[in-house]
Amino acid sequence: MILKRNLARAAAILTAVALALMCLSGCGQSKKSNKELNIIVWDGTWSEEMFQDFEKETGITVNISYVDNTDTLMSKLIQGNADYDLIDLEGAYVKPFVQHDLLAKIDQSKITNTKYIVDDYKKTGPIGDKNLEYTVPDMAPSYTSVIVNKKTCPIKITRFSDLANPKLKDQLAMVNATNSLYGAALQDLGYSAASTDESQIAEANALLKKIKKNVKAFVGESAVSQLESGECSVAFCWDYPTLCGDSDTNWDKFEEIPLKGGNEYCMQYWAVPKASTHKKEAQQLINFILRPKELAKCYKEYYAVPLEKKSAIAKYLPKNYYKNPSIKSSQRLLHNSWNVSVDEKQIALMDSYYTKLMGEK
Amino acid sequence: MKPTPHTSEKKSLKDRLSAIVLCGPMTAWSLLFIVVPIVILAVMSFMTKGALGVIVPKFTLANYKALGDKVYLNVIVQSLIIAGWTTGLTILLGYPFATAMARMRARTSGVMMVLLMIPMWVSGLVIIYSFVILLNHSGIINTFLMHIGLIKSPKSMLYTNFSVICGMLYMFLPFAVLPMYSSIEKLDHNLVEASQDLGASPVRTFFKVTLPLTSPGIFAAVILTFIPCVGYYMVTDMLGGGTSMLIGNLIDRQFTIARNWPFGAALSMVLAIVIFAMVGIYTKLGGNLDDLG
Numbered sequence: 001m002i003l004k005r006n007l008a009r010a011a012a013i014l015t016a017v018a019l020a021l022m023c024l025s026g027c028g029q030s031k032k033s034n035k036e037l038n039i040i041v042w043d044g045t046w047s048e049e050m051f052q053d054f055e056k057e058t059g060i061t062v063n064i065s066y067v068d069n070t071d072t073l074m075s076k077l078i079q080g081n082a083d084y085d086l087i088d089l090e091g092a093y094v095k096p097f098v099q100h101d102l103l104a105k106i107d108q109s110k111i112t113n114t115k116y117i118v119d120d121y122k123k124t125g126p127i128g129d130k131n132l133e134y135t136v137p138d139m140a141p142s143y144t145s146v147i148v149n150k151k152t153c154p155i156k157i158t159r160f161s162d163l164a165n166p167k168l169k170d171q172l173a174m175v176n177a178t179n180s181l182y183g184a185a186l187q188d189l190g191y192s193a194a195s196t197d198e199s200q201i202a203e204a205n206a207l208l209k210k211i212k213k214n215v216k217a218f219v220g221e222s223a224v225s226q227l228e229s230g231e232c233s234v235a236f237c238w239d240y241p242t243l244c245g246d247s248d249t250n251w252d253k254f255e256e257i258p259l260k261g262g263n264e265y266c267m268q269y270w271a272v273p274k275a276s277t278h279k280k281e282a283q284q285l286i287n288f289i290l291r292p293k294e295l296a297k298c299y300k301e302y303y304a305v306p307l308e309k310k311s312a313i314a315k316y317l318p319k320n321y322y323k324n325p326s327i328k329s330s331q332r333l334l335h336n337s338w339n340v341s342v343d344e345k346q347i348a349l350m351d352s353y354y355t356k357l358m359g360e361k
Numbered sequence: 362m363k364p365t366p367h368t369s370e371k372k373s374l375k376d377r378l379s380a381i382v383l384c385g386p387m388t389a390w391s392l393l394f395i396v397v398p399i400v401i402l403a404v405m406s407f408m409t410k411g412a413l414g415v416i417v418p419k420f421t422l423a424n425y426k427a428l429g430d431k432v433y434l435n436v437i438v439q440s441l442i443i444a445g446w447t448t449g450l451t452i453l454l455g456y457p458f459a460t461a462m463a464r465m466r467a468r469t470s471g472v473m474m475v476l477l478m479i480p481m482w483v484s485g486l487v488i489i490y491s492f493v494i495l496l497n498h499s500g501i502i503n504t505f506l507m508h509i510g511l512i513k514s515p516k517s518m519l520y521t522n523f524s525v526i527c528g529m530l531y532m533f534l535p536f537a538v539l540p541m542y543s544s545i546e547k548l549d550h551n552l553v554e555a556s557q558d559l560g561a562s563p564v565r566t567f568f569k570v571t572l573p574l575t576s577p578g579i580f581a582a583v584i585l586t587f588i589p590c591v592g593y594y595m596v597t598d599m600l601g602g603g604t605s606m607l608i609g610n611l612i613d614r615q616f617t618i619a620r621n622w623p624f625g626a627a628l629s630m631v632l633a634i635v636i637f638a639m640v641g642i643y644t645k646l647g648g649n650l651d652d653l654g
Contacts, residue, residue: 071414071620078415170517176603178618216520217602230498231519344412351619352432358606359435 037281040065040073041088042268045139045304046289047297054288060281077102077273085276086285091267092179094135095128095341103134104274110283111136113290116308120334126269127341135269136286140305143333144180144238144264146257147223152233159260160188163236164210172211173226173235176218178350180264181208183340184236187261194340198349205353212357227254238266241326245303248320256329258336265337292316305330399633406626414620424627433611437631440608443597444590447529448537451586452579454530455537459578462538463545474542477535489528489599496524496600520602528596533589537582544578577648584643588636608632 043066051062065084067073070093076082078100089097097103108114114122117137125132146157154167163172174181183193185204195201216232217223223235224243228250240256270289272282288294292308296316299306305327306313314322340346406424411417427433462470462477480488495501496518503515518524548571556566572579594609603610608628615625644650 069617071617075415170520212604215602215604218598218604220598220603225493225497229500230515231517347619348621351614351621355436355606355611355614356432358604358610359432359439 035059036061036063037085037278037285038063038065038083039086039088039282039285040067040082040084042067044302045088045268045298047301049301050289050294050297053294053297054285057288058281058284060284062285074100074102077275080275082273083275083277084273085278086282087271087273088138089135089269089271091126091269091339092342094126094269094271097271098128098134102274104272104276104279105133106136106270106272106286107283108132108136110280111287111290113287116290116292116312118307118309121267121307126267127339129269135271136290137267137307138270138286138289139268140307140330141265141267141334141337142238142241142305143256143330143337144175144177144184144236144266145240145333146259147227147235147237147240147243147254148257149227149230149233149253150255151253152230154233157234157257160184160236161207161211163214163234164207166214168214168234170214170216171233172214173217173219173223173232173237174211174215175223175237176220178347178354179340179342180238181236182350182353183264183338184259184261185211187338188259190261193264193338194343194346196343196345196349201349201353205357208357209360240329241303241305241324244324244326248324251323251325256326256333258333262336262338263333265333265339267339402626402629402633405623406630408623408626410621410623414622416622421623424624427624428627428631433628436606436611437608439605440591443607444587447526447533447590448583448587450526451530451533451537452541452582455534455582456541456579458534459538459541459545462542463548477538480531481535485532485595488531489595492524492528492531492600493519496527519600520604522601525597525601528600529590532593532596533586536585536589540581540585541575541578544575544581548574580643580646580648584639584648588639591635592632 037060039062041064046064048064051064055061067088070090073082073087074093074097077084077097094103114136118140121137121140122132124130125135129135146160146163148157152171154171155162155165157163179193182201182204185207186193186195186200189200189203189207191197191200191204217226219226219237222239222242223232223237224239224246226232227235227239227243228246240254243250243254270286272279276282290308292313293316295306295308296313298304299313299317299321303324306317306321310322405416407420407422409417409419409421409423428437462473465473493500497503498515498517498519500519502518503512506512507515552570552574553566556570557563561569592609592612594607594613597603597605597607598610608631612625612628612632615621615628619625640650
């Protein structure tokens with residue numbers, strides 16, 4: 001009896017502690033001075049030297065954190081548990097961030113260096129901010145596309161459903177991102193990648209089931225090693241710029257295929273959280289990063305298709321930078337591309353189908 | 362001389378203090394990083410998923426009801442099958458190895474023990490990547506075989522059942538060998554000799570004497586291998602190509618892509634219950650928890 005009572009008491013205490021810890025998790029952000037900016041960016045994109053130059057020029061210290069999951073970042077901002085002044089936001093998340101009133105409007109007149117951005121990239125903003133009131137493009141779009149090894153790929157691929165051809169058995173590497181897979185399948189079937197119609201998603205699932213028979217490896221981040229090692233001759237991934245940036249021997253070896261249903265594109269944007277106490281300085285940093293000379297430092301460190309016009313940035317980049325075929329390929333894909341915003345209903349539906357797809361032999 | 366009440370009280374206070382000092386830090390650590398997270402998971406598993414992955418503190422049994430769905434049952438069964446195969450193979454391979462080690466001279470078996478422990482000192486991720494380097498199309502094995510003219514074109518070794526088995530065996534063999542070695546080493550050889558003297562063949566002696574006497578070690582090895590295997594998905598993902606979903610992947614997806622933390626917590630609780638049940642069966646059948654480390 002006593003043991004039971006003690007156990008019950010211990011369980012109650014532990015539950016209370018657990019609930020308290022759940023509520024407190026994420027609290028305790030340190031206070032910062034006026035000369036500090038807390039920013040959160042994606043790893044492997046931005047040159048630290050560039051931020052150091054900003055610090056030297058303005059005397060403002062930049063504290064950098066790295067995004068590991070945009071959902072977590074959003075939850076923290078909703079709960080008021082993060083004091084970031086500038087965030088590097090995936091385009092697909094702009095709509096929910098704006099809907100939750102998490103972003104501050106940016107004074108575009110202060111970001112004069114947007115004049116260097118390629119016109120196509122600033123013609124329309126992301127879903128949820130078409131007029132670019134809350135965001136500023138920070139990277140050229142990257143595409144989820146089919147990459148083929150020109151020598152070893154046994155068939156000609158023009159659309160996503162071609163990946164179901166039995167000749168590709170054990171030749172295919174694929175990203176395991178649900179929205180990219182189901183989006184491409186939906187587009188191929190003539191539906192919208194943003195569809196939440198279960199019958200359409202079921203059809204997309206049936207196509208993916210056929211394609212899965214050819215898949216040698218599903219990859220989380222990158223299919224570069226599977227392509228470079230010769231393990232796979234085709235990949236459905238977002239790696240063409242990385243592949244071409246890795247080595248110029250890959251330039252002739254691999255090709256990025258524009259798909260008939262269009263290719264998914266993803267753009268990143270700078271955004272200033274509404275709760276930021278240093279909005280002016282954050283905008284100052286955005287404008288600094290957009291200086292062609294500064295942005296070029298990032299591209300020299302981490303190869304990427306330039307966000308800015310060739311006339312503005314080429315002089316700061318290595319001579320053969322624009323010979324990289326991924327730049328031309330990016331321009332070719334831009335006009336037949338699609339993207340979707342994160343949607344709770346769609347994620348839940350797709351994820352249950354994905355679990356079924358992967359759970360089946 | 363009988364201790365006075367005062368001295369015995371003093372002694373017990375001293376004992377209590379030293380117990381607190383010695384056990385306190387470890388108990389606090391276990392409470393904070395083992396018990397509390399499990400309680401958090403348990404509480405979360407009865408909560409509701411809100412919009413955009415937010416956890417709503419509203420009681421529900423829906424997360425556990427969803428586990429009855431055929432899709433999720435398939436994933437759980439598949440994980441148990443893979444863990445079962447890995448456990449069986451590690452035991453089959455580990456038992457003769459442990460027997461050989463137990464029969465070696467102390468110095469040689471010491472060296473073997475160190476060799477066996479090396480994989481446990483290295484990060485699992487590093488081990489898996491080294492397998493990728495060894496087994497891929499342009500990897501060390503294919504390059505070597507082509508260099509000596511044994512094969513003309515690279516053979517597919519990566520993303521096959523072969524690579525998964527290699528990886529799993531390498532990762533879990535030490536967990537299986539150590540308890541079996543300890544059991545086999547303690548085996549009373551007089552009993553084996555008695556069996557042979559009474560006319561039993563070596564095979565009969567093995568099945569009637571050696572195996573039953575070393576079964577506690579085998580059972581401990583089963584527990585130590587099966588439990589981590591059930592939730593382990595890195596090998597199947599990175600060496601097997603991730604073409605099937607295991608319970609580990611499923612839990613990972615709920616906390617990341619699906620953004621359904623309460624359901625992820627319910628799945629984690631199921632996994633924890635399977636583990637506790639196995640340990641419970643082990644102790645009920647007379648197993649010693651010390652043998653599990």
